Amino acid sequence: MGVVTAADRAAGERVPKQDRSRATRQRLLEAAVACLAEHGWAGSTVSAVAERAGVSRGAAQHHFPTREDLFTAAVEYVAEERSGALRALFPQGATDRAAVVGALVDLYTGPLFRAALHLWVAASNEEQLRPRVTELEARVGRETHRIAVDLLGADESRPGARETVQGLLDMARGLGLANLLTDDRARRERVVGQWVALVEAELG
């Protein structure tokens, strides 16, 4: 279709390069989250992630100059992916609150939460990591809260509605923590079922 100009050819060459760079970055981020979840902060270095991603150490450092850059970016990236997936699960918004709460709780029982937990706990003792992770956690927390309010159809102008949703998310985090060592899905489902019944009336 039409004449291919020199500019088109230049663009054509540029795009694949950008694509490659984006794909490398994404491989590094996913490898970083997997590494954190499996080996914890002490076992998570830029070199270990580069090797896992099949990328040279130099290329990894080009994308992420420091260890802190790589791992905070990784947790943020995966959190965004999960948020998008959560919204996509309920394109119509709140229809079944039990399903929404179940999906929110699932956010805290997978490898992402495990990775984030390692990063949080490490940040509580490491001054270089702490401010960045605190800021990241606040940002991810606000976004999760926003999604929960939307999907649950909570009217935050009603007194108590905001705290009801916050408490649900805190409960989900606590269930995730309990799940770290013992995967007790049956217990989790009973607790979630009961609490959904408790909040139904409250959220109207």
Add this chain to the structure above:
Amino acid sequence: MGVVTAADRAAGERVPKQDRSRATRQRLLEAAVACLAEHGWAGSTVSAVAERAGVSRGAAQHHFPTREDLFTAAVEYVAEERSGALRALFPQGATDRAAVVGALVDLYTGPLFRAALHLWVAASNEEQLRPRVTELEARVGRETHRIAVDLLGADESRPGARETVQGLLDMARGLGLANLLTDDRARRERVVGQWVALVEAELG
């Protein structure tokens, strides 16, 4: 009073020695929890704890042959102390449910929870630690549940009462986790206030 026998004298000499041994053990356990909370699992060795407690490494190893022995015993010891203190706070049982829930949440926002969190997260990646910490967590969790049921005056024969209390404790754990990086007491108190209102009707 009366005649001091040789057996009495031997007992008199034995008791102080036992006392000294008990005091050393206790100093080691408290130093171990403080060390975990401040430096995490990677920074917590038997030597570091012995030094902190002012005890020789040999004496520390006499009480706790392995690193795993020392730190699981430490978290268990402090958890028992906290449980006792919690019961002592409410000698009459449930009078003010908001105060009880506030005290339960406080269990998860201090240095003990921080230390336990480091141990849990380390156990999730370390095979030597995992079975012991899983067992310990289950035991401490059951005891906390029992105390919560008593203090809240929950009748577990009522359907849903058990899950209501479990959900509260999961929420308390989640609030403790959020507190790890950002101490937001005001938010915590609003959430707790709202959830106490939600469970009041449920627990009867």
